[in-house]
Amino acid sequence: MTVMEAPAPSRRAFLAGAGGLVIAVALPVKSRGQSGEERIFGGGDASNIKYAPNAFVRISPDNTVTILIKHIEFGQGPFTGLATLVADEMDADWSQIRAEHAPANAELYGNIMFGGMQGTGGSTAMAASFDVMRKAGAAAKAMLVAAAAESWGVPASEISVSKGVLSHSSGKSGSFGEFAEAAAAQEAPAEPTLKTPDQWIYIGKDVPKLDTGMKSTGEAQFTLDIYREGMLTVVVAHPVKFGATVASFDDKAAREVPGVVDVKKISSGVAIYAKNTFAALKARKALKVEWDESAAETRSTDEIAAERRDAVKSRGAVAGENGTVDDSAFADAANSIEAEYIFPYLVHAPMEPLDAVVERKEDGGVEVWMGSQIQTMDKATIAEACNVEPEKVTLNTVLAGGSFGRRAQSDAHFAREAAEVFMAAGGETPVKLMWTREDDIQGGYYRPLMVHRMRGAVNDAGDIAAWEHVIAGQSFVANSPFEGMLQGGVDATMVEGASETPYALPNYNTSAHIINNPVTTLWWRSVGHTHTGYAVETFIDELLEKAGKDPVEGRLALMTAPKHQRLANVLKRVNAMAGGMEAPEGRARGVAAVESFRSYVAEIAEVSMEDGLPRVHKVWCAVDCGIPVNPEIIKAQMEGGIGYGLSAILFNELTLDEGGAVTQSNFHDYRSLRISEMPDVEVEIIASNEPPTGVGEPGLPPIGPAVANAVRRLSGATPRNLPMIKSLQA
Amino acid sequence: MSISFKVNNEQRTLDVDPDTPLLWVLRDDLRLTGTKFGCGIAQCGACTVHVNGQPRRACVTPVSTLDGASVTTIEGLEGPQADAVREAWAEYDTPQCGYCQSGQIMTAAALLSRNPKPSDEDIDKALAGNICKCATYVRIRKAVKSAGEKLGG
Missing domain, CATH: 3.10.20.30 (Beta-grasp domain)
Structure with missing residues (x-):
């Protein structure tokens, strides 16, 4: 561990910009072995990265302590969460804590769960930061104490720290700010001592979120809010069919719109440059583009689904199996069920559509502002597209208006489009590229359209004798930089949650077909669990019913393996919270429990039917995510995951018309859950001493099946052709 | 022009x-x-x-x-409704990504100006035009109600 006294040239701007003295603690952190979902982003082998130094704490003479946050803040709470860890170890006063995004620098801010790449996703921010950030805080505190000891001529061991004040029994005391400069000259401890849980002052207790104030006054700066001197606003006319390219265009009328400065062809379409947003939008409407559709997807989603429905009639590459599953197991069973599920394409539709600002730096490099979720990929892509060395790219991570996976682009397509737009106009004029809602809804990178076929057999004893699960759909990992995720022809992101279930099934077989097409797809909040959680949790519920078993007790009886006990525990907890599965007259309750991203969530939904659609009145949710660092953020993420999942399961599908053009274009036909449709949500967090795991995604997977299981009790059938509005009102 | x-x-x-x-x-x-x-x-x-x-x-x-x-x-935006709303927003740490929150707050403040003690139903009705993809709705509902209670004295 070293103190950065002489920052490298590339770091100077950042440190000089700090406006004071800096303790930049560089911590050597041994990486953890990768497992499970970390491989999604990891690509390489993390065990090769022996030390990942990190610099996180900045103390200013004005007594503010700024924590540099290596994960993008778009609502899941890393600003507050990671700052909590540092502030606790420092014994800082919460009011002196600030948070800002760390620079894009994988060496300093790489995600140890992404093989060292800097990025956010897979609900890893807290899990990957718990030790690192606490050590950074403990080291900073030790250096402050050492500086005070030297100044006061007393042993460091006699100095105590509380609420940002250093003090000694002699009566001497001082603030962090007063000792910032002297502390920076101290030797950083090689292995700082961390507090024991009983000494925590902020972890596990609630602190006010650091970004609430600025998000209540309009002061919070998102990418769209950045205006640079002489900047042009750019919109791009994109093809209406996936895989189409520009054949020719007529920009005469577009150029006549006052304020329009230029029109250029780029690889993804035709870019319009204007002095203001309205002119750019107006000109785009006036632009005429002929598209070359020779390589485009021209099938409708019905046709794409038909291809997958055909594929699931036979097994694909084996993703998980146990015992023997053959046709006779179903034919001979006392009870058997066969079911086909169709999960549509889903749009992430974050409130802030994609945007970026690019400008030339004085040193010939480029500076970019965007809601970058995988900084390492975005930065490399910008460098390549702008033809500059990666060291000359300054990528500023900006607060983003949601993501839900949309900004974690394995192909960095948006950073590429922004860089291309900048370069196509000469590479000197600052540009802001903005997508409209139409670009967002029609622009691809959807949750893939997936088809599942399941068969289950219940024997005379009421046991599940056979379970067969076949999945077909696109793999966004195939042909991407994350292709290493494919193993034996199986994409883990397609089958997670299905290749292995929490239930003891003596005979099961899960397999998958990868069928790709030009519609671009991407991870969508909770990834494979968006569809596997629904399929597995509705199917087990039906089989238990066939077997005459209670949905809660029946599940618990099958959760026998030691590794599924935390899931069993949240299921028991949620059942106790709801007071069981009995619902008032006219309503029914459904339950589901899903482990995802190493967090465990069970939910019970109370539902009635109104005008042929489920109305969800109340949701009880129990979550075990290890040590609950920020309980209110955990609860908020459960609420948000439930609302986001409910929107999709009730209303959302992105369809392609005959010919392949996208049907929907904006929130009027791609409906979003509204406050009047949001159930009351009650969340309980299981007390735990296990290391913390993520909460951004795990609240989502159980809500769909919990509602579906309640609907089955009310209407007699599980909605299997999603969204529910389609199968229930059809 | x-x-x-x-x-x-x-x-x-x-x-x-x-x-x-x-x-x-x-x-x-x-x-x-x-x-x-x-x-x-x-x-x-x-x-x-x-x-x-x-x-x-x-x-x-x-x-x-x-x-x-x-x-x-x-x-x-200022005045008693605005203050009450912002205070309640902090009380429930309502925003997540924050992008829709200006619009939510503008609508909430207008609701409280004409109806200082809104019911859950009034809140749902008034704010149904404001989408929040983070689905902070549970907290918005509680915060608006709390702001109303404080305004009502």
């Missing part, structure tokens, strides 16, 4: 395309960026401002219709 109207109590005279939606005038010309773009078709409410005290979608309001009007944005 020259258009004159008040923004946050300040008289502004602008020479812009009269069809320009208020949203882009606020953002591009006046650099009041707290008012957000979410859909452009009055479906999401992220651009909600007050025109003469009433909530309005800035994305579909041509600036030509505002001559002589008084516009309030999130930056200029």
Whole structure:
């Protein structure tokens, strides 16, 4: 561990910009072995990265302590969460804590769960930061104490720290700010001592979120809010069919719109440059583009689904199996069920559509502002597209208006489009590229359209004798930089949650077909669990019913393996919270429990039917995510995951018309859950001493099946052709 | 075309395309960026401002219709309702990504101005035009109710 006294040239701007003295603690952190979902982003082998130094704490003479946050803040709470860890170890006063995004620098801010790449996703921010950030805080505190000891001529061991004040029994005391400069000259401890849980002052207790104030006054700066001197606003006319390219265009009328400065062809379409947003939008409407559709997807989603429905009639590459599953197991069973599920394409539709600002730096490099979720990929892509060395790219991570996976682009397509737009106009004029809602809804990178076929057999004893699960759909990992995720022809992101279930099934077989097409797809909040959680949790519920078993007790009886006990525990907890599965007259309750991203969530939904659609009145949710660092953020993420999942399961599908053009274009036909449709949500967090795991995604997977299981009790059938509005009102 | 109207109590005279939606005038010309773009078709409410005290979608309001009007944005929102709402927003740590929150707060403050003690149903009805993809709705509901209770004394 070293103190950065002489920052490298590339770091100077950042440190000089700090406006004071800096303790930049560089911590050597041994990486953890990768497992499970970390491989999604990891690509390489993390065990090769022996030390990942990190610099996180900045103390200013004005007594503010700024924590540099290596994960993008778009609502899941890393600003507050990671700052909590540092502030606790420092014994800082919460009011002196600030948070800002760390620079894009994988060496300093790489995600140890992404093989060292800097990025956010897979609900890893807290899990990957718990030790690192606490050590950074403990080291900073030790250096402050050492500086005070030297100044006061007393042993460091006699100095105590509380609420940002250093003090000694002699009566001497001082603030962090007063000792910032002297502390920076101290030797950083090689292995700082961390507090024991009983000494925590902020972890596990609630602190006010650091970004609430600025998000209540309009002061919070998102990418769209950045205006640079002489900047042009750019919109791009994109093809209406996936895989189409520009054949020719007529920009005469577009150029006549006052304020329009230029029109250029780029690889993804035709870019319009204007002095203001309205002119750019107006000109785009006036632009005429002929598209070359020779390589485009021209099938409708019905046709794409038909291809997958055909594929699931036979097994694909084996993703998980146990015992023997053959046709006779179903034919001979006392009870058997066969079911086909169709999960549509889903749009992430974050409130802030994609945007970026690019400008030339004085040193010939480029500076970019965007809601970058995988900084390492975005930065490399910008460098390549702008033809500059990666060291000359300054990528500023900006607060983003949601993501839900949309900004974690394995192909960095948006950073590429922004860089291309900048370069196509000469590479000197600052540009802001903005997508409209139409670009967002029609622009691809959807949750893939997936088809599942399941068969289950219940024997005379009421046991599940056979379970067969076949999945077909696109793999966004195939042909991407994350292709290493494919193993034996199986994409883990397609089958997670299905290749292995929490239930003891003596005979099961899960397999998958990868069928790709030009519609671009991407991870969508909770990834494979968006569809596997629904399929597995509705199917087990039906089989238990066939077997005459209670949905809660029946599940618990099958959760026998030691590794599924935390899931069993949240299921028991949620059942106790709801007071069981009995619902008032006219309503029914459904339950589901899903482990995802190493967090465990069970939910019970109370539902009635109104005008042929489920109305969800109340949701009880129990979550075990290890040590609950920020309980209110955990609860908020459960609420948000439930609302986001409910929107999709009730209303959302992105369809392609005959010919392949996208049907929907904006929130009027791609409906979003509204406050009047949001159930009351009650969340309980299981007390735990296990290391913390993520909460951004795990609240989502159980809500769909919990509602579906309640609907089955009310209407007699599980909605299997999603969204529910389609199968229930059809 | 020259258009004159008040923004946050300040008289502004602008020479812009009269069809320009208020949203882009606020953002591009006046650099009041707290008012957000979410859909452009009055479906999401992220651009909600007050025109003469009433909530309005800035994305579909041509600036030509505002001559002589008084516009309030999130930056200029003040008074007892605004204070109560912001206090309640902090009490429940309501925002997640925060992008829709200006619009939510503008709508909530307008609701409390005409109905200081709204029921859950009143809140749902008034705020149903404001989409929050983070689904902070449970907290919005509690916060508006709490703000109303404080205003009601």
